Amino acid sequence: MFPDDSLQSLISPSDWWVKNENSRLCRGALIFSFVPHVDQTPYTFDPIGRTQATQHNSATVHVSPLKVNQPLKQTTLPVAAMPLNDNEVWVAYRAKKRPCLVFSSDGIKIDKALTRGKPNHATAPTFLAAPYYGIGKNINRAGYSPEFVERVRHCEFPQFHWDKLPFPGGEESILRLDQLQPFGSHHDSYKVSEYMLSPDAMDILDELFRWFIWGGVTEDSLIKDYREQIESSFS
Numbered sequence: 001m002f003p004d005d006s007l008q009s010l011i012s013p014s015d016w017w018v019k020n021e022n023s024r025l026c027r028g029a030l031i032f033s034f035v036p037h038v039d040q041t042p043y044t045f046d047p048i049g050r051t052q053a054t055q056h057n058s059a060t061v062h063v064s065p066l067k068v069n070q071p072l073k074q075t076t077l078p079v080a081a082m083p084l085n086d087n088e089v090w091v092a093y094r095a096k097k098r099p100c101l102v103f104s105s106d107g108i109k110i111d112k113a114l115t116r117g118k119p120n121h122a123t124a125p126t127f128l129a130a131p132y133y134g135i136g137k138n139i140n141r142a143g144y145s146p147e148f149v150e151r152v153r154h155c156e157f158p159q160f161h162w163d164k165l166p167f168p169g170g171e172e173s174i175l176r177l178d179q180l181q182p183f184g185s186h187h188d189s190y191k192v193s194e195y196m197l198s199p200d201a202m203d204i205l206d207e208l209f210r211w212f213i214w215g216g217v218t219e220d221s222l223i224k225d226y227r228e229q230i231e232s233s234f235s
Helices: 146-153 199-214 222-234
Strands: 017-019 029-036 043-050 059-065 090-092 095-104 126-134 160-164 172-176 181-184 191-197
Touching (some): 029 126, 146 160, 146 172, 191 199
Antiparallel strands (some): 017 191, 029 191, 043 059, 095 126, 126 181, 160 172
């Protein structure tokens, strides 16, 4: 059950998380995927020598922070395992497998005749999803303060959304709408859970996302009514 001072109280609790029949990738699906720590400086790898002079499939690399205001250092050392085109670099982020909410599926399929002879990455299908972060503190996670969690639950910040994931224990989590990002549609890139948000729940999150992107909600918005109720109860 969800508390009365949450967005979930705007609809029936049983109409928030619903079963995802056939565990399909679709808008509202709850999936799992590796999400990079985007707030941290990534690293780049520069091959500086082969591990064996006659071997082209392995190399010794130099690891350094990748900074946008520094010129690219591109090696001419041929390493079959690390091919690069002009103006490309190898980049590595720390990442963690997280639950994510799908906001868009992989779009309309493109006729292969339109992309024949072109690199696959130029039109490879992707979908957009936002990651969840667990609220509780443990040995590997800093968590969030109770005061911050309450203010997120009361919808003070449009880039954050409080929720309970529909798994055993119902872990409280925060959805980061400001980390909405593309994921590759290849089946090795994600795993679909058996749950998804209902259409009514997605409508509410669409309103929250509208507020985050455009700076406000419509006059008939459920979020506007909710915020007025919260302000009258907790002011």
